[in-house]
Amino acid sequence: MAQSKGKEDILRAIREAPLLSPNTSLLLQKTSEPDHDLQDVIRIVKFDSVLTARLLRIVNSAAFSTVHPITSVDRAVAYLGEKMVVGAALADSVSRLFLKPLSGYEGGRGELWRHDLFTALAAREIVRTSRSALSADLAFTGGLLHDIGKAILSDFLHDTSRVAVAGIENGELVDYLAAEQESAGLTHAEVGHELAKHWKLPASLQEVILHHHHPGQAGESVRALVYAVHLGDIVAMMAGCGTGSDTMQYHLDVGYERYFDLTPDALALVLVAVQEEFVKAEEAFALA
Numbered sequence: 001m002a003q004s005k006g007k008e009d010i011l012r013a014i015r016e017a018p019l020l021s022p023n024t025s026l027l028l029q030k031t032s033e034p035d036h037d038l039q040d041v042i043r044i045v046k047f048d049s050v051l052t053a054r055l056l057r058i059v060n061s062a063a064f065s066t067v068h069p070i071t072s073v074d075r076a077v078a079y080l081g082e083k084m085v086v087g088a089a090l091a092d093s094v095s096r097l098f099l100k101p102l103s104g105y106e107g108g109r110g111e112l113w114r115h116d117l118f119t120a121l122a123a124r125e126i127v128r129t130s131r132s133a134l135s136a137d138l139a140f141t142g143g144l145l146h147d148i149g150k151a152i153l154s155d156f157l158h159d160t161s162r163v164a165v166a167g168i169e170n171g172e173l174v175d176y177l178a179a180e181q182e183s184a185g186l187t188h189a190e191v192g193h194e195l196a197k198h199w200k201l202p203a204s205l206q207e208v209i210l211h212h213h214h215p216g217q218a219g220e221s222v223r224a225l226v227y228a229v230h231l232g233d234i235v236a237m238m239a240g241c242g243t244g245s246d247t248m249q250y251h252l253d254v255g256y257e258r259y260f261d262l263t264p265d266a267l268a269l270v271l272v273a274v275q276e277e278f279v280k281a282e283e284a285f286a287l288a
């Protein structure tokens with residue numbers, strides 16, 4: 001009874017969550033279409049003066065150290081690439097959620113953003129080993145959004161950290177999702193999925209968010225994408241970029257071997273490859 005009341009409160013919190021800006025929604029929609037090109041992205045940015053200013057600031061920041069200052073949208077977008085544009089739009093649009101301290105997970109301010117950013121970069125790197133055509137930029141966006149449900153669910157988890165860690169240790173709970181389910185009646189994947197529907201995100205991103213801990217349950221057409229984010233998530237946690245008490249309290253789904261030419265050792269190499277890019281990206285976004 002208490003739990004269903006909690007569930008209603010969570011669903012209300014999702015409905016009251018900040019919305020994405022219209023241009024961010026448009027960018028996410030456009031960039032999830034397989035046949036889009038950079039011109040589509042540039043056209044959207046040009047209509048958004050806040051995003052334009054932000055991108056020019058990023059491209060001329062110390063993190064990129066270009067020889068000559070870049071002053072046009074076309075050149076900024078071409079230089080930064082689609083992933084940085086989408087990242088900047090998302091970060092600006094819902095920074096309040098990304099930066100929120102995850103008290104329910106004993107996570108501090110900015111930890112969710114750092115974890116999501118690391119996951120995004122790792123997922124993008126993992127796509128390089130894909131056995132079939134897969135969008136690296138979409139994997140990046142999926143990585144940024146995969147755990148967004150935690151920003152909402154965190155407020156509804158009370159004493160979950162202690163119960164979860166003890167329960168997983170003594171085998172009563174299979175993973176942290178089971179602990180969330182028991183405490184709040186919903187997992188962060190489900191809460192994120194509800195938020196994704198509220199934001200009207202493209203279907204592929206909705207599936208990434210819902211299934212990122214169990215990619216085998218995603219539809220076949222998006223399964224490889226979901227696996228890329230699943231692996232990116234594990235790599236981020238291995239790198240020490242978790243979100244608090246749930247770090248490494250999930251299972252690795254080895255079904256990824258069908259989609260990626262990747263050994264467990266190679267996953268550790270992804271971590272090393274991403275580390276440097278992560279420092280640069282974090283500095284460029286300057287969000288936390």
Ligand SMILES: [Fe+2]
Binds near residue numbers: 147
């Ligand atoms: Fe997660």
Ligand SMILES: [Fe+2]
Binds near residue numbers: 146233
């Ligand atoms: Fe995660």
